[in-house]
Amino acid sequence: MTDSSSPTPPPVVKPSGTPPVSPKSPEAANPPPPAAATGKPRNLADVLREFAEYQQKMRDELGKVIIGQSETIEQLLAAIFTRGHCLLEGVPGLAKTLMVSTLADILDVSFKRVQFTPDLMPSDITGTQVLEESESGRRSFRFVEGPIFTNILLADEINRTPPKTQAALLEAMQERQVSVGRETHTLPDPFFTIATQNPVEQEGTYPLPEAQLDRFMFNIKIDYPSADEEERILTATTRGESPTVNKVLSGRAILTCQKLVASIAAGPLVIRYASRLVRATRPSDASAPEYVRELVDWGAGPRAGQNLIAGAKAIAAMHGRFNVEPGDIHRVALPVLRHRIATNFQAQAEGMDTDAIVKRLLQDVEIPEPAKMANK
Incomplete structure (x- = not known):
């Protein structure tokens, strides 16, 4: 846990608890610029x-x-x-x-x-109530936190x-x-x-x-x-x-x-693409490809779409970009969707696992075009 007495650091400022750096080290030669050193917003x-x-x-x-x-x-x-x-x-x-x-x-x-x-019990993770007796003989329960805290x-x-x-x-x-x-x-x-x-x-x-x-x-x-x-x-x-x-x-x-x-922007086209991709995993949806109807029992829920957008925002920010691109959706589609799709026995017989289905969907589901381009 961080020290509550230290000032709130910006996203990229090293915390005060970081070990000191030797003057001859590369970090000391090129220290990160303080956020407020220049006085400019x-x-x-x-x-x-x-x-x-x-x-x-x-x-x-x-x-x-x-x-x-x-x-x-x-x-x-x-x-x-x-x-x-x-x-x-x-x-x-x-x-x-x-x-x-x-x-x-x-x-x-x-x-x-x-x-x-x-043999692990739930209380071994969450914690448990312990009966304590005070010096006056009064008994009371005290919660002892488990490792989950x-x-x-x-x-x-x-x-x-x-x-x-x-x-x-x-x-x-x-x-x-x-x-x-x-x-x-x-x-x-x-x-x-x-x-x-x-x-x-x-x-x-x-x-x-x-x-x-x-x-x-x-x-x-x-x-x-x-x-x-x-x-x-x-x-x-x-x-x-x-x-x-x-x-x-x-x-x-x-x-x-x-x-x-x-705060990274995810435009309507990216939102629509993520929605199309998630809905295409559901065999009951009208937009699902034929192989999804044959090989999948049930597909991903709305939480998958939320995770697609959130993960794509992180990828965009990690590359220094202001908004999400369809390629960011592609980078997180496999880890987001692979455990949210249930295949049937026919898929197992054909050697099609969830990874193969997601990769095929990434090829088949079209990226929406901007309105101006779509009208031409």
């Missing part, structure tokens, strides 16, 4: 440029530990800047946990990890715990609060849940229900590294050295970044 272009520079700095800090996975890092940052939650899928050994913990290291926020196991919660191997415990995260992910007994406790702000799961193992696991999957903004699938990346990984991890990362943003600065991203 900053326009949106300056703010976006600084925001783009600092998100690149976050990538550089992550790159000290994580080799490759540029798309995954981009999607994680986009989720953070839009108050979204992420579900990471990948076989063991692809640095899912390391990626999340390193992300927490470069942010000046609190971080807790919960290893989900079959943090800024970044890593729910490691979330599919290893029963649905009863998985459901303990539902209220926290949607309303950002926890109800225990008759009391409701507000979670810290910002709050992000980043869950991981191994898609290979099926025995002894509990698949997340569709209602909970829909709470995740992104479902990010982590693939194997390339040959060059794997050689770099082996070189870097077998030297016995532990790289250190610097903190880039405070919790309060993250909240300011979220407001900045929300």
Whole structure:
């Protein structure tokens, strides 16, 4: 958590809790310009440029530990800047946990990890009421907060715990609060849940229900590294050295970044394109292609469209642009839609998974044209 006594930093100003930099270091030679050093009011272009520079700095800090996975890092940052939650899928050994913990290291926020196991209870996550007795002999209950009261919660191997415990995260992910007994406790702000799961193992696991999957903004699938990346990984991890990362943003600065991203303009054409894309995933919709009617049981809901626009705004802001382009929708379409489409047995027989359907929709759903061009 950030220090409440420090002044509110702009989106790109380093927090006061950042460790001091050696005078001989590159950062000391080229320090970031203070927001109010020139005394001139900053326009949106300056703010976006600084925001783009600092998100690149976050990538550089992550790159000290994580080799490759540029798309995954981009999607994680986009989720953070839009108050979204992420579900990471990948076989063991692809640095899912390391990626999340390193992300927490470069942010000046609190971080807790919960290893989900079959015997984990909901109170182990949310907290519980403890009976206390005062010196006068009076007894009362006191709420002891669980690990969910943090800024970044890593729910490691979330599919290893029963649905009863998985459901303990539902209220926290949607309303950002926890109800225990008759009391409701507000979670810290910002709050992000980043869950991981191994898609290979099926025995002894509990698949997340569709209602909970829909709470995740992104479902990010982590693939194997390339040959060059794997050689770099082996070189870097077998030297016995532990790289250190610097903190880039405070919790309060993250909240300011979220407001900045929300102010990015999404024009009517982009809104219409996102709506067309989401509606095309529903087999009952008139605009759905024939292959969707044959291979899909149900498609994405309105929350998918909201996440498409929010994610596209983050991509645009991270590239220093004022408005959203259709290409930004394309960059986030797969992680937003892949876990919100349910395929049937025919799709499995034909080897068509949700990724293949989304990629085909991105090719088939036309981008709306401006009104003037459409009338010609």
